[in-house]
Amino acid sequence: MPAIRSLTLVYDALNEDRTFSEGDLIAGKVTLAVEKPTAVQSFFVKVKGDAQVRWTTRSGNHNQTHSASRRYFKLKHFFIETVLPQGVHVYNFRFTIPSGTMPSSFKGTHGKIVYILEAKLLRSWKVDKTADKVIIFRSKSIPHLQSLMLQQVAVKDKELGIFSSGKVHMKVTVDKTAYAPGETVLVVAKINNNSSSDMIPKVRLSQVIVYSARSSSKHESITINKLASQNIGPRSEKEVRWAVKIPTNQEPTIKNCEIISVEYSLKVYLDISFAFDPEVTFPVIIIPPNVASSSQGAFSGPSWAPHNSDFPPAAASAACYPPSPHRGQGAQAYLAPSPFYSDNPTNYAGPSTINPSPVAPMAWGFYPGTSSLSSSSSSFTVVHPLPNPERFHSTAPTFPPNPSPPGPSAPPVLDLAPSAPSYEPPSYTSTTNFLSQSDEPPPAYSLIFPPSAKDE
Incomplete structure (x- = not known):
């Protein structure tokens, strides 16, 4: 036994x-x-x-x-x-x-x-x-959590290439930067197609994982969600809205680990045949649900639908910052500085x-x-x-008692009660x-x- x-x-x-x-x-x-x-x-x-x-x-x-x-x-x-x-x-x-x-x-x-x-x-x-x-x-x-609840705005202008004439103007708004799993990313894109080509607006939410070991690294890219809108014809203008769902079991963003990095990005682009697709990329931060619920009561950001305007003012884009080098660079106009994340955890x-x-x-x-x-x-x-x-x-540190000022000493007090025996663990x-x-x-x-x- x-x-x-x-x-x-x-x-x-x-x-x-x-x-x-x-x-x-x-x-x-x-x-x-x-x-x-x-x-x-x-x-x-x-x-x-x-x-x-x-x-x-x-x-x-x-x-x-x-x-x-x-x-x-x-x-x-x-x-x-x-x-x-x-x-x-x-x-x-x-x-x-x-x-x-x-x-x-x-x-x-x-x-x-x-x-x-x-x-x-x-x-x-x-x-x-x-x-x-x-x-x-x-x-x-999560540094700068309140600023991550502000809207993001980006503008893109592009001259089309050999097989098309004219240019495209795109202005994209995302309601905020930080989301909890299960939330929805609200995206609005106003597109002015002043060219001779058809184009399809698309949006993609991606996860990029980077594993690091000394001087080596390994990248892994995963598409979380992808949506497409209807075609936009030549010489036309259209506003497109998307609601991009974040899975309820999605891992949070990790930027405070030296050997594992988990980041998310939202890319809005125009799919044009025989041309380089114009695109804008926004950072997305996935935060725990309890952090998201506490931040909602502590900060009230700008409204999703401002009065007399289809898009928020430029001041509402304070949470926008340049895309990660793991996602590539692009000629994109951002209207606000970036929050700071520490790269040296202790x-x-x-x-x-x-x-x-x-x-x-x-x-x-x-x-x-x-x-x-x-x-x-x-x-x-x-x-x-x-x-x-x-x-x-x-x-906890111990400190000596403050010295008493000089003066007459108090008379002794007699304690007639027997003292309890001391105990050692x-x-x-x-x-x-x-x-x-x-x-x-x-x-x-x-x-x-x-x-x-x-x-x-």
Whole structure:
């Protein structure tokens, strides 16, 4: 009969989507069922965030593998190091996700950004027992969010080539820049076809993923949605409107990861036979739904349909910025400057030393309460409570008290009540910040990305 019957891990959801963000509290419990007294070498729970990329290229008769990894944080807490009696043991835990900028969870063809909560039991000369849960992380670090709720406007003029005469004028308006999954991008294009050619207005929403490993990179382009309008004849003018739907399961924009970049663009162009298609390209930022809902109440942008005009004023296009170099360049007139995204994310070793939350910082160890359990007892359940945070070392800085001004000292006060005996926590509990730990690398890539036939 195996000594360990089961090891399970559960955590409390903070919202309907079961997502977490910077500074959120992850609380849950680890349940361990033991069939007989068992010696435990190490028992802990940890949470970590890692990014990894890997792909293979062929040069002649040789295959070259490109890979890179980044660790954003790792927090680890030990439960117990002793002999566990028979029964069911329940351990509560709490982690505070570090604040700062970290990329959202992502899974792609050649890489992923993953956040994992894992409980692990180690015994001498025995196979390790583990239980883990993948946590969906959605970053709230979005610079210039209010400006991303403004309209975008772009103008394009083009002289047609050899097979056509005349020129085309196109003015395009997009209602904003930032969208949540499931929202609709509203596009208006006013086209003046002062040429001898027919043309079909089209719009395309695309995703561009860039995987980077040292000096190498790999690009992946995916069309999310594509729409076409009716033909516009020569010497005519027409206004076209589109509603481009964003899928509800679309990954958010990622621009704060060094090795994985996820960007979106909206291209409006005129499909003209035997001519270079005039086009304008707008950036699109996909943000988490909770961030989008909070931004709507904090900012009221210009109206979608301004009075006495089919298009918004130029001042309403403050969210427009030049297209990414991954999407190519074009002669396009933008009417506003671009917001700034940081390209140098910072690794965070743990919670801030000053924690504004009423919850104590997660520099806690855990130990099995005060009850004494006999190994000969029958099956039972023991809940190991969270310790008093005042008994544990805090990472917050301490400062000496302000010196009192000189003066007569107060008379001593006699305290006749007996003082309570001091208590020291057990010596077998410990808590360590493992961000800089080098003896445990990120999870093996082969476990996350099995080699495909194409790679081999």
